[in-house]
Amino acid sequence: MSTIEAGRSTYLHNFYPTEPATGAASDDSLVTAGQNEGEVVRKAWNTLIDSKLIEWGRDPSLLEDDELIPPSRAAIQRAVDLAIRLRDEEKLPAPKRVVPDGDGGVVFERWEGEISESFEISESGGIEYVLCRNGSVAERRIVL
């Protein structure tokens, strides 16, 4: 298993229950709900990529600051690549927060209850996956 796959499996495990939801009216309704949900998820990713990541790359002055370091081109490109992969191959929900890390990188973050997960993309384009439980780091691994 590659390192990116290792990171992905935990991400999947935490946000996608292994047991299907019960109480659905019919198989058809499940399919329809799934398709609609997929469109919503894809739209959220597209908004993130087009309105945020590409804009950051197009106009670095958007993130000028004396104390914080804006994302590098390598970090932005890696963030776009990761977003496309999570959208198209893993079909995961979009992150709840995507922000510059203030040190030349970008962070994707999702949370659900006591768990939060993030992909931390460094200035050089490296990626770390971090899982927190109740506000404490439970796992950190280099993905790429």
Added chain:
Amino acid sequence: MPAGDGHDPISDEEIVYRRVPEHYDYYDPNSEHPVAWIAFRPNQKDTGGLSVWRGKYLSAPEAAAKRAHSGKRYYVIALSVGRLREIGISVEPTSEDGGVGHASLTNMNYHSYQESKNAIRNWAEKITAELVEQVHGPFVAT
């Protein structure tokens, strides 16, 4: 504001302000987690620790204006020094680095982050989840 050079010891009763640019999205009042932990991640410039400003010397709008870019907007996160110290964070006056009223969270520095990312992340998570007293702003820098 009191007179002085800002080298006086910081008491537990003081409030310090952490300034964050609005355009970095580190604060979202509509989020389940309004303040992002990343606002407390040291970067390459934070060799002496994360910068904060002492409420004893500066108001929140004045803290927002420090090192600000004209026309940009900034939030100011208010933190209790005593509560920061309770979880192990050192808060020291560093007016030599940023003028009167400047202080640093000295053990949240770039070197310590590189040494132990998890420990700093845990502190950052704790600060944002439990220690934020108030968020002021946004204030427009002139």
